Amino acid sequence: PGGDCETQVLSIRNSHINSSFLLHQNYPNPFNPITTLRYELPEASYVDVKVYDILGNVVNNLVSANQSSGLKSIQWNATNNQGEPVSAGVYLYKIQADDFVNTKKMILLK
Numbered sequence: 485p486g487g488d489c490e491t492q493v494l495s496i497r498n499s500h501i502n503s504s505f506l507l508h509q510n511y512p513n514p515f516n517p518i519t520t521l522r523y524e525l526p527e528a529s530y531v532d533v534k535v536y537d538i539l540g541n542v543v544n545n546l547v548s549a550n551q552s553s554g555l556k557s558i559q560w561n562a563t564n565n566q567g568e569p570v571s572a573g574v575y576l577y578k579i580q581a582d583d584f585v586n587t588k589k590m591i592l593l594k
Contacts, residue, residue: 505584510577514591521546521577522557529581535560536576543570562592
């Protein structure tokens with residue numbers, strides 16, 4: 485019986501631990517002038533988060549670092565890598581962590 489109890493406790497504990505990478509939709513969306521990007525890492529990983537314009541040009545390198553597991557969030561203030569405000573329109577944000585790659589769309593209103 486002791487083993488069953490332990491298994492149940494482990495399964496409950498594991499249900500609260502995300503076992504896969506996730507990229508959430510930014511919030512708010514549409515936004516002006518700041519939006520928050522959230523993502524989840526099931527394990528420590530090298531993480532790369534970039535914002536692209538609709539033509540695929542890199543606008544801003546938001547994250548490029550080793551990060552521990554867990555829920556992460558980063559804010560983007562609608563500026564490029566030079567700190568200059570970008571124009572209104574559709575932007576894409578892309579995460580790469582280990583073998584996980586995902587892209588989502590966001591809209592900047594002015």
